[in-house]
Amino acid sequence: MKKLEINGMSCGNCCASVFAALDKIEGVRNIGVSLEEKCVTFKADDSVTEEQLKAAVTAIGFEVGALTED
């Protein structure tokens, strides 16, 4: 799973927006947004770039932090 830190989410609507933004990217799946942990976890194909992921989140008004993978 990959994990992207997100700042600025304050409610369920924010989580839903982040979910929808990532869900639009081809090759991203198993998306789980956590308001408490300020992050989103997901699986992504190798074709999906870090830039693409971060751009999708910043485009809807949130700040992104580190992208990690376990």
Ligand SMILES: [Cu+2]
């Ligand atoms: Cu909100």
